[in-house]
Amino acid sequence: MANQLARVRAERGWTQAQLIARLRAAAAQRKVKLPTDESVKRRIAGWENQHKPVSDFYRPLLCDAYRLSAVELGIAGEPAPPSAQPLVVPELAERVTFSRLDGGLVELLHAQTQNIRMLDRRLGGATIYRQAAAHVETLDSLVRYALPGAHREAAADELSQAAALGGWQALDMGLTADAWRLHEIAVAAGRESGETAALAYARAQQAYILLDAGELEPALALVKSGQTHAGRRVSPLLRAWLHAAEGEALAALGRRDAALRALDAATTALPDNAQDDALPYLMLDAGYLARWRGHCLARLGDGDAIDDLTSALGSMGEGRYGRAEVSLRVDLALAFHARGDVTESRTHARRAADLAGRTGSERQRRRIAELLSA
Missing domain, CATH: 1.10.260 (434 Repressor (Amino-terminal Domain))
Incomplete structure (x- = not known):
């Protein structure tokens, strides 16, 4: 055959x-x-x-x-004739080598995830995606065959974070099926880990795949599911992130007032010290939140987004965060377009196109193409 x-x-x-x-x-x-x-x-x-x-x-x-x-x-x-098969005891044929995890190994896995995360922020997903996917496969195999206990749960938490990171890279590269599969792994691993934050984050981030696919109401429902699971059991930083994600889903639906209320809730929840070592996957401070608000206003076609976005660009600094800067400049182009300033809009769109080419962001290239053709 x-x-x-x-x-x-x-x-x-x-x-x-x-x-x-x-x-x-x-x-x-x-x-x-x-x-x-x-x-x-x-x-x-x-x-x-x-x-x-x-x-x-x-x-x-x-x-x-x-x-x-x-x-x-x-x-x-072709299978060999039955007589050629050696006698095998069934119990031995199905013997599995179980993973014996320890704190040191989990820490090494954590360090590798963090290294991939830092490279991703600087270089973009296309450069580092293959390494991220291989890391997820390694973690998935280790967790699947790990003996029960605290080290297995800690490794599952690492798997959830790594899979969510790989899933975001895949989404940015336009690999929608891979993005969904990796987020499914992240959600399952978050549940396995028992970490409320990991599961809530993975669920809410998965909503972005639905947003890009035009499934807006299901996307909002998924963010809400993450918020419900999180409740008050997660840090203020993650609560702020979840409120902002809700604001973006509402902005995509055109619900301006509800979106702004969610973004105000994010600002209220954001702690003065926005650094939380337990949440290395979250980068959210006042500057990032201003950029997020500007992004939502840009989606709503509001020219007032320009002040927030310009301030966020100044705080970020050019060239430090490739993918984030691409997204921000696309939002600025949208905001200037909404204000009627076509020249400035095209300036930011072309700069974003150049950066998107370097970072391999197919997701942002689609947005830029729509802008430049308008």
């Missing part, structure tokens, strides 16, 4: 580059090395065109990448 690799990849909506990234993540987990991307790409073409068999080396990697069995992928090969 012909293999099903071409069909399965098409159903997943994966590019060859996405499959290669998953194969590299599987290879890293199995501690083996792959040749260059071009070499792997030629192999994929050969497999999918049915003229090159899948070798024993690549068969388990493909199974790991697709999370399907060799039989399901049509690459199992």
Whole structure:
């Protein structure tokens, strides 16, 4: 029977580059090395065109990448005659190697997540996404086979954070299916960890995928779900973030007054000391909140957004946070467009386009294209 690799990849909506990234993540987990991307790409073409068999080396990697069995992928090969099979005790055949986590290992995993996070803020998701995806795969495997206990819960918390970060990168790159899958992992891991903050954050951030897809009411409902789960059990910083996320969903729906009330609630909840070591994934202070308010006003077509956005750009500093600056400049372009200043609008749109090209932000490139064509 012909293999099903071409069909399965098409159903997943994966590019060859996405499959290669998953194969590299599987290879890293199995501690083996792959040749260059071009070499792997030629192999994929050969497999999918049915003229090159899948070798024993690549068969388990493909199974790991697709999370399907060799039989399901049509690459199992011809089974050996029953007489050739050695006698295997069932209990030994299904023996699993469990992860034995400890505090030191969890701290190393945390440090790796934080390094990826810092690089992401400076360089954008396209540069670091492959590393982030491989990190999520490693964490997911460790947590899945970890023995119960506090270290497993701590690792699940790290998995939730890493998957939410990878999911945001995927969304920025226009990989919607990957973004949704990674956020589903983040939500499940947040639930496994028992950390209220992790689950609330992952749920609310997942709403942005729905916003980009035009599913506005479900997006608002998802943010509300995160707020309900959080209640008063999370820090004021996360409560402020959740209020601001609600404001953005309401702004997308055109509910100006409700959006401004939510943003005012975010300002009220924001603590004087906006640094919380327990929430390394949150960057929110008065400057960021001003940018968020400006973004919401820009979505509402309000020229008053310009003051907030200009102030936020000054606080941020050019070149320090690539993706954030792209988003801010797109918002400024929208705000100037709403005011009728086409020249200034196009100036910010072109600068945003240049930055988006460097950071690989397909999400922002779509917004810029709409602006420049207006």
